[in-house]
Amino acid sequence: MSAQNLIDLERYPIHDPVRRQEIVDDIRKSLRQDGCAVVRGFLTPEGVAALCDEADRVAHLGFHNRSRTNAYFTKDDPSLPDDHPVRQFFDRSNAFVAADHFPPDGPLRQVHDAAGFDSFIQDCLEEKDFYRYADPLADVIVNTAGEGNGFPWHFDTNNFTVTLAIQNAESGGEFEYAPNIRKDNENFSEVAKVLAGTSDKVVSLQLEPGDLQLFRGRYSLHRVAPLKGATARHVAIFSYVDTPDMVGAPERVKQLYGRVLPIHLERAGQRRDALID
Secondary structure: OHHHHHOOOOOOOOOOOOOOOOHHHHHHHHHHHEEEEEEOOOHHHHHHHHHHHHHHHHHHHHHEEEEEEEOOOOOOOOOOOOOHHHHOOOEEEEEEEOOHHOOOOOOOHHHOOOOOOOHHHHHOOOOOOOEEEOOOOEEEEEEEEEOOOOOEEEOOOOOEEEEEEEEOOOOOEEEEEOOOOOOOOOOOHHHHHHHHHOOOEEEEOOOOOOOEEOOOOOOOOOEEEEEEEOOOOOEEEOOOOOOOOOOOHHHHHHHHOOOOOOHHHOOOOOOOOOOOO
């Protein structure tokens, strides 16, 4: 199937900068308001079926990772009180199907390579430096998770994420977030309320298969609610960075996908910043 059959281009003419401007303006408004925007029904019903079928066929190739993590992906700090958010650790488990399992003529790649897709995302996010992730294992992947797996509360280490809902679990799996909870400071007291389930700041969002989501998770605490049932939740993740030709650090790639390629070793350390990956 071509992108014309997969994406609802009548409703979302991403290939036409003029016709799509009203859509872009609405998405920018949502992102500025609370860091989250959802493009409902971005895929056609045929597109949803095609991507779901592809994800089901390769789900068994996902690399499973289990860990205990806090909201900040940092180590425990015994100098802090026991109930401090930095010291609250939760089980995290999921599987990532690496990008090289999706062929160029497959439906997921057809969406990613659709005329205007990258520029549409860039316009919505208002990012000046914007490049596709050059990592052959991670430029577009699928996260698959079932009952007993999950994403606990966390902040993202990157400025934004672009995801596409493909298939929901039988129940659960709502996207929950506390908008801009640490925009001005760490706001540990309110983070603690979210972790304890007592905050009134949390927004619950039910994404449906075919919905495209743009989210700025650097400042908004968020999670995927626990999943239930035998049906797996599939979500595609499109990766963009602010530096051309960037790939993942070997250690991080091995952690996420269980393997590295020569390009990861060749480009190790070639990053714009000196931050720990």
